[in-house]
Amino acid sequence: MKKFFFILFFSAFCNFLHSQHDVSLELLTKHVYTLADDAMRGRYAGSSEGYQAALYIEKQFEEIGLTPFENTDFLQAFYLTNNKKCHNIIGIIEGKDSLLKNEYIIIGAHYDHLGYKFINDKIDVYNGADDNASGVATLIELARTLKKKENELKRSVIFAAFDAEEIGLLGSRYFSKQIPANKVKLMISLDMVGYLKQSKKLYVKGVANIENIKNLIKNIPFPQSSTIVLQNYETSILYATDTESYAKLGVPTLHITTGMKSPYHTTKDDADKIDYEGLMTITNFMIDLIDTLAKQNYLSPSGKKAHKNRGLAPFQAGLILNIGSNAGVLQKTAFHSTKLGFAIAAGPYMQINTKRIAIRTEVLYENKTFSFPQQINYTSKPIKITSQAITVPVSLLLISNLIEDSFYYYAGIGGFYTYNFHGKNAGKRMDFNKDINHHEGGIQSSIGFSAYKVNIGVTFRRSLSPTIINTPSVKNRSVYFSIGYSF
Ligand SMILES: [Zn+2]
Incomplete structure (x- = not known):
């Protein structure tokens, strides 16, 4: 005082x-x-x-x-x-x-x-x-x-x-x-x-x-x-x-x-x-x-x-939810792919926008399933494989002109890294020494649009590294419908 x-x-x-x-x-x-x-x-x-x-x-x-x-x-x-x-x-x-x-x-x-x-x-x-x-x-x-x-x-x-x-x-x-x-x-x-x-x-x-x-x-x-x-x-x-x-x-x-x-x-x-x-x-x-x-x-x-007031914020962050399907692609056999399974991935994302190009990074908790034949000749019933993973995709988005200050289309390409940390093989706990690889990586592409705070799109993801140990021909492939909300 x-x-x-x-x-x-x-x-x-x-x-x-x-x-x-x-x-x-x-x-x-x-x-x-x-x-x-x-x-x-x-x-x-x-x-x-x-x-x-x-x-x-x-x-x-x-x-x-x-x-x-x-x-x-x-x-x-x-x-x-x-x-x-x-x-x-x-x-x-x-x-x-x-x-x-x-x-x-x-x-x-x-x-x-x-x-x-x-x-x-x-x-x-x-x-x-x-x-x-x-x-x-x-x-x-x-x-x-x-x-x-x-x-x-x-x-x-x-x-x-x-x-x-x-x-x-x-x-x-x-x-x-x-x-x-x-x-x-x-x-x-x-x-x-x-x-x-x-x-x-x-x-x-x-x-x-x-x-x-x-x-x-x-x-x-x-x-x-x-x-x-x-x-x-x-x-x-x-x-x-x-x-x-x-x-x-x-x-x-x-x-x-x-x-x-x-x-x-x-x-x-x-x-x-x-x-x-x-x-x-x-x-x-x-x-x-x-x-x-x-x-x-x-x-x-x-x-x-x-x-920063021209409609598109230079920096966006939000949450994204992906729902889709996953399959293991068999490359060197007569079968085209394994049976499709349900896949879901969700987590935060951030995006840096310039006038025409954006970079988007996501950190996703991912849960994928697919069914896999025990033997390649498909004589026995397929078994269900599930895996839980953290997946980090990074993609470069090409964005259209802004319509009404905040609406745009985008098309993107990029890559991703996946860490499989838990899973089940025919109901039994996954053995990361025998069944599935911990690490996976691959490429992805996406298309979609963004309106105000919401963006909606489709993402295709394809592993370039083998999913299953000792079976290098099986590689994951997933398709996601995605919806994101930015704060
Ligand atoms: Zn103040």
Whole structure:
């Protein structure tokens, strides 16, 4: 607490030196300390402490005099699949131009974080001061100043504190469906803006999404101690913020952040480490930016999109289920193949996509059966052989043009390795010294299509190495119908 008061004193002093727009360092500090307090228990989406955080933000919006979106309530409830209730807090300053007020600029900052954990029966809280109490504090104070100059704003500006970002950008996705995408001229996410002093950089990511914005930003004053880094696109496939919910709808977006300087997603992301002066600098910058953008006669999308928002994600992972049949092919005898048996294989897969080519790797638990004559001349009844194995196929997929942003056909070739670890031969436990080889390998081909998160196809697999010991002419061959789901 001592530190807190020191910062307040210090901040009042700096406020006097720096401020261009009467941004209160004291309030910025108070918001971060309140939201990132241990009492908020890490603001997990759907938790009662998350709701307390929502009420705090609601109170700020109310005091500032924002209007609840569509005149209902600042708090917008939505539900998780486990029925837990989450809340976005949405306020608006309506534009003053009779036409342009129907165009929206949305500024979002998620307020949820990761909750808490127990270490040796002691609670350890993910306070999420940088991620993202910093963004919410900036959002609130930005709203306060813009409300005072609302008569200058032609476009409508929406302030959105989003819930459930950390568990899948759910709050922003929920709200993105409430305004037709073509009316949203720009969506900005303030996410992790608390480390300006350490990073010396304020990143503005996505400037290629919107016409002329680079020039507009260059004219905004910014202290010389740090630089504004303009990045054309958000490129990281590992890190996503609420912009993604809008980018997927074709809305131009900007992610504003001081980068990954904080103890990201650890329990050390605390309020005393935040650069509050930096928050003030960023709030001042945001005021100028929104003021400028809300006044422009035209705010047009460039039509350019980040690769990761062009429909096909660069990285996919999911689960795949294969159901089909298996047989041993007899190559040097009169019989074409053994009797068919049932085969099933299931497991996780991952796929790396480029524009035309993808690489897919699967790790499958496989269960195959086939019937095999005890003697090659088929005088006795065939016996049933089953084997359980781990199979790892790797294939190169040629993919078609995207239809409707997420539908494509594919054709693939590749190879696989199988490790048979258990099996039965005529009901008896398989003897890996006598009956079946542990190791198998071969080639495979596949065709199919992918639509949104689902892919459906047919896979042909053929062993090049013998399945049965001492009978090199018997090689497995399987055909699978496969269905995959990517997360
Ligand atoms: Zn975040």
